[in-house]
Amino acid sequence: MHLTAGRLKAIVSEAVADGSYVICHDMLPYGNHPEAQPAVCRGFADRYSTRRLQFITRLFGFVKVQPPQPPAPEPPVRQE
Template sequence: MDNTSPPADEPATGHSARLNVGDPGLRKTRLLSRECATCIFKPGNPMHLEPGRLKQMVTEASGDAGYIICHSTLPYAGSPVPPAVCRGFANRYHTWQLQVMEQLWGFVDVEPPDPNPTPTPE
C-alpha cells in the first residue's frame, strides 16, 4: 500500500503486525457501515471478553493507533472484507487519529462480513 493511506497497528490483540485500513484505490480509510453481528460494543458481550478487556482495548486504541480494527475483518477471521475500522468504536470515540483520517482521506463505508455466509455449490 502506498504511503498516502494510513497504516494501522492491530490494537485489539497487541500484536505488532501492521494491518492497513486504507483503501488503495479510493485513497480513503475503510470504516464498517454498521456494527458487525458480534461487535465488542454490543450489549451482552457477544465476543465473551474477559471482565475489563474491552476497557483495556479502548485505552490501548485511544493512545496508540486511535481506533480498533473490527475483529470480523482481521485476517484470521477469513473474511472477504479487508481490515476496517470498527463502527462501534468510531461511533463512541472521536479520537484525534480518526479526525485526522476523516480530514485527510475521508472514510469509505464497507459492509461487515456476513456472519453466516451461505456455501457456494461446487
C-alpha cells in the same frame, strides 16, 4: 470474538490514550473471512474522536463497508 472480562475496556482505553482506533472484529482477516480487509470499528469511531480518526477524516474520509456475511449453509445431500 471472545474476550476475557475487562479486555474490551483495556483495548478501548489503550486506543484512546494512544490517539488511535480499534479495528472492527468482523473485518479481521482470519477465520471464515480471509479476504476481509481491516476496517475501523464503527462503534469506536461513533463514540471517540482521536487524533488518528480526525486525521483520516480530514485527509480521506470514511467509506462504510458491510462486514463479510457468514457462508451460506450447504444444501443437504440426498440419500438414494
